[in-house]
Amino acid sequence: MRGLSVLLVAIFATAVVGISINAKVATSELASIECDLCEMAVRTVVPMMDQDTKDIENAVNKECKALLHKIPFATQKCQKFVDEDLNKIIKELESGTAPKDVCTKLDMC
Secondary structure: OOOHHHHHHHHHHHHHHHHHHHHHHHHHHHHHHHHHHHHHHHHHHHHHHEEEEEHHHHHHHHHHHOOOOOOOOOHHHHHHHHHHHHHHHHHHHHHHOOOHHHHHHHOOO
């Protein structure tokens, strides 16, 4: 009976460690995606700064979908990025922040 208890504790500990490692990997992957999206948006926005905001949003959304095409729910992720983050990126660029510094300043990279 004692051996079974030790075995169950060992299995549980292994599962907890495995979940923790997977969570860290998932978090770093999400951070990497956020950084990639920001950098893509900056590259897309810079040459379009004099254009209509809706045109910029459409262009970034299109580039986002191309970047994330293999990820499930990419359409929703791209729309969320455009809705929540794109305006911050545009404002940073308009305020004179260098394109290479925008994503770092916004804590996306």
